[in-house]
Amino acid sequence: MNVIEEAARYALLGAAVCFAVGLHLMKSPATARRGNLLSAWAMAGAVAATLTVIVARGTVTGTGWIVLATGAALGAFTGLRLARRVRMTAVPQLVSLFNAVGGGAAVLLAIGHLLDGDAGVRAALPGGLDIVIGAVTFSGSLIASGKLQGIVPSRPLVFKGARAVTLLCAGSAVAGVLWLSAAPADPAPLLLALGAGLAFGVAVVLPIGGADMPVVISLLNACTGIAVAMAGFVLDEQTLVIAGALVGASGAILTKLMADAMNRSIMSIILGGFGTGDEPVLAGPAGPVRSVTAEDVAIQLAYASRVIVVPGYGLAAARGQQELAQLTRLLEERGVAVDFAIHPVAGRMPGHMNVLLAEVDVPYPRMKELEEANAVLQQADVALVVGANDVTNPAARRPGNALSGMPILDVDAARQIVVVKRSMGHGYAGMDNELFADPKTGMLFADARTALAAIAAAVRTFSGPKR
Amino acid sequence: MNTPMLTAVTVFALALLIGFAVISKVPATLHTPLMSATNAVHGIVLIGAMLVASSADDALGYAIAFAAVAFGAANVVGGYAVSDRMLHMFRAPTRGEEEEAKR
Incomplete structure (x- = not known):
């Protein structure tokens, strides 16, 4: 050599x-x-x-x-x-x-x-x-x-x-x-x-x-x-x-x-051969669900002191990240603390959702990992679930079903819950989400992008005192 | 088994251990840039492709070398560029936001 x-x-x-x-x-x-x-x-x-x-x-x-x-x-x-x-x-x-x-x-x-x-x-x-x-x-x-x-x-x-x-x-x-x-x-x-x-x-x-x-x-x-x-x-x-x-x-x-x-x-x-992915299978509601309007959600969010957003792939599929960021900024201007609870499989690759949020200028300390998020979800006045499904289903805590044992975000621990979703369609495990039937949950049936824009527009109309 | 092979396997095993130690500290927030950065790291295959290209002397050899070098170069340049683009987006809160969050 x-x-x-x-x-x-x-x-x-x-x-x-x-x-x-x-x-x-x-x-x-x-x-x-x-x-x-x-x-x-x-x-x-x-x-x-x-x-x-x-x-x-x-x-x-x-x-x-x-x-x-x-x-x-x-x-x-x-x-x-x-x-x-x-x-x-x-x-x-x-x-x-x-x-x-x-x-x-x-x-x-x-x-x-x-x-x-x-x-x-x-x-x-x-x-x-x-x-x-x-x-x-x-x-x-x-x-x-x-x-x-x-x-x-x-x-x-x-x-x-x-x-x-x-x-x-x-x-x-x-x-x-x-x-x-x-x-x-x-x-x-x-x-x-x-x-x-x-x-x-x-x-x-x-x-x-x-x-x-x-x-x-x-x-x-x-x-x-x-x-x-x-x-x-x-x-x-x-x-x-x-x-x-x-x-x-x-x-x-x-x-x-x-x-x-x-x-x-x-x-x-x-x-393989399991899990159809994005296409929701249309199914009847699991139980009585409470449907809410964008204005209702805006009031809940605007007068909360702590909001935790749970984004799922549905948000990215609807390209609603920008609208979510706008809503976040409006809420923060009113003094509402907004954090993001991100499940490891929220995107199409590990950490994907974090990149999508970083792109719309969400500072990384606001992005909470699973355990971190579960520690703060019980202090949340409102948990806003956008385009996520299975990862919030409390059924995962019980044995004997398709989700049993899956680590989930404890969204049901929040004081109030809002779920933005297009329909009552099933997630990828093909199960009813018990969270939707929770009395604390309000369902806003709409495309994530349209819904977030509507909520943001409604929040803007409040001239109430900033906290 | 001969000595150079044994050395290479030893290096491989130790590098795996370093990989496990280093990667397990990366927070979930950065997993996508991490994967794209490691993606760029395996672009090191480019130097292997260059070495193979250096001894090519027939049509088949040239064709293989061309494809290997092109693949390797795309891997390296694209991998680092997209990782950098993503990491650039991860920002800390500004001072004002920090105070806001404390209130």
Whole structure:
């Protein structure tokens, strides 16, 4: 190893350390942006170091340079454009898309390296795993992204014999990896592993419903990390191993958190075919419910001293975040304290709702996590539930139903409750929400955006003394 | 199992532990930017793609290298850019709001 290569290795190790420190800085919103920038600079350093190495090696052909430059320029341009333009509601599909390209790149470099022939037996097993895991991530993430974007139907797509196909794909993938370890430079096992992995990704994600996406994205994120770590084994690049492991750990933690918050095992989500997601099934009311008008709600809110808003995905679906922010500002001007209680699965990926609220200028200390929110909900004069359903259903505290054991927001502890909802439709668990029949609850049947705008307009008309 | 492989597996295991330790401290509020930032971190695959591109010398090799480098670059640039955009939105309350909240 010459001096340049050795220096580059140290630079890459430094970059890996910065990635870990950057993630550590995400422990608080105050330092998170700095952490991300540190990580980005470290990445730039790693790329520069690698560039120096390949220049020094002098093995890159003229065509090779053109390929490198145009590939990098095209990728960077597309990535930047997507990142700049994406609406915050569409971030989950973008993250999913980046999972796909990351996994895809890991697969491609393993294929390129193995086909080169000088990889040796040592690279064969991690190479095979890289190809399979990366291929699953690539196709699975594309399907997930398509479902979130609405290109692929978000309801679970189940067809006869789907399980058998999935099992067949998994079996072929394992066979491909084993065969590849025996014959590293042979294209046949390589193609088998690749094809089986791609098919498995499609077969696994298609039957999963839209509302399970937070788990799916987190899991695919973890898989991408592992695929990249495997690519590190193949190329003997420790930085890829470290970075991949960090991402894998992060994805694993988020997957577990999301599955717990939904009260479902990761396995049952992967096996899929449950949970239709956004489309409410129209059903009759559970019991007598009290219907209220926007003006009633405005009075309740305007004369409260503490309001806690419980936003759900219905708010984002109706694009009512701006209206919610306006209402919040009006109430705060009147001296009402407004906080937001956010359930972990309120959005389409972990923490999604927080980003949507941050976008409309809600300061982050007002966003309360589940436990924090439950501690203050009993002091709330009014809990305003907008577009959330299952995560507020007190039935979860009793055994023997679909929601039993799911961590919920204790909205029923508030003195008064207002639920903004389009209809009495069921949530994703298909159950009546007992909260709606609570005598303290007033139901405002309307689209979230229209309702919030109407409430805000009514609050504006009060000239009563500010408190 | 030979030594370089063993070293790599050791590094992998330790890095996983660091990952678990660091990530478990990230508050739920930041989980989306966290995921998009880790997304960018796995864009490190770009340097692997560059190394593979550096030894490519036939049409298939060039095609694979081109796609891998493009994917990797999109991953890195897009991942960091969108994370930064989101983190920029997370703001602390201004002084006035702080006092308001205390009353």
